[in-house]
Amino acid sequence: MGQFIEDQIGMISGAVGPVVFVKGNDGKGIVRSKPTPSKAPASPKQQQTRNKFALMKHFTGLLYPILKECYTDFLGKDNARDAVRSYYMAQVIVQEQDAWRIAYEKVLISTGRVRAYVPVSQSRDAQQVVLHWQETTQQPFAESGDLLSVLLYAPDTEDFVFYKACTTRAAGTHTLELPEALSTLPLEVYTTFSTATETDYAYSTYLGRMV
Template sequence: MGQFIENQIGMISGAVGPVVFVKESNGKTILRSKPTPSKKPISAKQQQNRNKFALMKHFTGLLYPIFKECYTDFLGKDNARDAVRSYYMEQVIQTEQEALRIAYEKVLISTGRVRAYIPVSQARDAQQVVLHWQGTTQQPFAEAGDLLSVLLYAPDTEDFVFYKACATRVAATHTLELPEALSTQPLEVYTTFSTAAETDYAYSTYLGRLD
């Protein structure tokens, strides 16, 4: 069913059957054909791009509450969501022998100008992860009260835990208690610092996989 709408200056808008009345920027109304879905099969490259975008949306969707707060440099984009999607499409979701993979070493959980985490050592047992880092404040954008946050992510199950603001920079060591769901899983580990007010973050540091 179509409907004609005539406004106060005599312009008509709406759609009837296969045609649409469209008002242009100059104020004139023109007729256009309704767009119809293409029946042309998509190419292999188009399908791969769709699959890549779907994997990016799935993975970033899991962690987006973290990204939304911790991306304080938008990487030239207008907001955190656009920054995350652009970066993950370009850097993190990769094609390897025609299969898609997540490059965990490229994952960024935060961005900003705070001095990054500099690892010294990390180790785990079934119930704990123990971290040691350089607690120096001699470099720019490094303050004693900067706060450590840590993401532990289990790729096999997609379970994760985010330890937000769990230690200060000068503490130089911290022990994380693992939840039961992560106690037997291989873990991808990411760390970052924020200011004491949590208004700016560092580019996160990837510590590798802990088995």
């Protein structure tokens, strides 16, 4: 790494051939070798980490339009994207023998301080899913006008449907009409509430797999 002194014209920046001109933490100009990608094969541990990250990125990528809106508690991170990635890497992508899998019971589709969905019962037939829940309108952070949202996800095909703001907390029950593509598939089911303005959400509730 070399160092050079700025003149009145200003500091050079960027790459020139095999070297890069940058500004150091002290404000001085620095010349260093341009980094080159390593051609060494990944170690088994490195490859495991890459596989884990790839599965996390693929799964959260499918749901990210939902997650980025419904993560209203960033879990100590700076934004929803970092919160999602950190949580899924730590909790959702788990190792089973020599492979990574998704722990569907750990999936969070939303975070926030709204009171969570408390299930009473749920059932399905070929065309419908019927939900019943505790209204909890007398509890903190629960309002009768809070809005229910439901995610149905089919692991076999990676198809899903998101019923956004489909009814209120006070309703206590709701029937979802299934699209044809999901009518015969096992479904992972997640529910959450948001405020009426949809600016804050609850930590989502996993209702299990419906077959």
